[in-house]
Amino acid sequence: MNIVPVAFAFDNNLVMPACICLSSLMMNAHDSTFYDIFILHSSNSSLKCGQLDRLPLYFKNCRIRYREVDDTFANAFEIRGITVSTYYRLLIPELIPEYDKIIYSDVDVIFRDDLSAIYLDTDLSDCYVAGVNALAPFVPDLKAYYQELNLLDIGNIIYAGNIIFNSKKIREDKLVERFKELAKNKYRFQDLDVLNIACQGKIFYLSPSFCVTTYFMELSLYNKNVLTDYWTNEEISTALKKGIVHYNGQKPWKGFCVNFDIWWEYYRKSPYFDEKFYFDFFYSRLNELDQLSLWKRIKILIRYFVYGKRMI
Numbered sequence: 001m002n003i004v005p006v007a008f009a010f011d012n013n014l015v016m017p018a019c020i021c022l023s024s025l026m027m028n029a030h031d032s033t034f035y036d037i038f039i040l041h042s043s044n045s046s047l048k049c050g051q052l053d054r055l056p057l058y059f060k061n062c063r064i065r066y067r068e069v070d071d072t073f074a075n076a077f078e079i080r081g082i083t084v085s086t087y088y089r090l091l092i093p094e095l096i097p098e099y100d101k102i103i104y105s106d107v108d109v110i111f112r113d114d115l116s117a118i119y120l121d122t123d124l125s126d127c128y129v130a131g132v133n134a135l136a137p138f139v140p141d142l143k144a145y146y147q148e149l150n151l152l153d154i155g156n157i158i159y160a161g162n163i164i165f166n167s168k169k170i171r172e173d174k175l176v177e178r179f180k181e182l183a184k185n186k187y188r189f190q191d192l193d194v195l196n197i198a199c200q201g202k203i204f205y206l207s208p209s210f211c212v213t214t215y216f217m218e219l220s221l222y223n224k225n226v227l228t229d230y231w232t233n234e235e236i237s238t239a240l241k242k243g244i245v246h247y248n249g250q251k252p253w254k255g256f257c258v259n260f261d262i263w264w265e266y267y268r269k270s271p272y273f274d275e276k277f278y279f280d281f282f283y284s285r286l287n288e289l290d291q292l293s294l295w296k297r298i299k300i301l302i303r304y305f306v307y308g309k310r311m312i
Helices: 012-027 052-058 084-095 116-121 140-149 167-172 175-182 190-199 214-222 224-228 233-242 260-269 275-283 286-290 294-307
Strands: 002-009 033-042 062-069 101-105 129-131 162-166 203-205
Touching: 002 012, 002 084, 002 116, 012 033, 012 052, 012 260, 033 084, 052 062, 062 084, 084 101, 084 162, 084 167, 084 175, 084 190, 101 167, 129 190, 162 167, 167 175, 175 190, 214 224, 214 233, 224 233, 260 275
Parallel strands: 002 033, 002 101, 033 062, 129 203
Antiparallel strands: 101 162, 129 162
């Protein structure tokens, strides 16, 4: 049995998407994989755990444990509606001392593959963290921001939504204290900036499958040459077919976005499927749906009527 520890951090506003995220993780788990799931939450409010605690009833090869976070980041900078819980990942090496290496993921994510291989095969050695290159030089807003910040090599910035921590080395080098100090600054991208600044020079770069963002999908359609400068065609193809889909822009449960149909497919397959919620979402957006191309509408229908709802 391969034990894979995975940590998440969120508040009550994201319990529903977290349930779908965790369901997708378990739906793609190999029989030989056991997920030790940790959920970080504020000690100042009670996390609604009822639905989350149902997960091991449907999927036997996992367990869920909760870790409370104190007021360390109570006054940390918030922007774009992203709350202080985004900083909780920075405390994982201390909050979860049971493991020397651990995966962290946001919950606006759909998993489409088992994580045991990337977890076991990623040798962090002298690195603090592993992640996927954010392609910042090709995102105008990011490029301008990081050029002005002038603290990082813009070509080596990683996303913070899907990462692997070398917790042992972070603890040995007391890097969490560095995280806490950096978090006092008003960085536009919050924990992402803190991680990249503190860990620069000691980052292991993963294949794009570990974090397939909206921007990656757009580049694969309109400017694939950018991607091939970083990864092989095989890596890109694998990412598009079964990579972790990270909705780092518009959220699919709130509106139409790139790969929104994948999220809804997993929603229908999950133990948390609610027909009324599904109907209300699409009925309230009929005008938006009418504006989609014919192919996109056909794709949605195929996913629903051909694949249907998976019975758990």
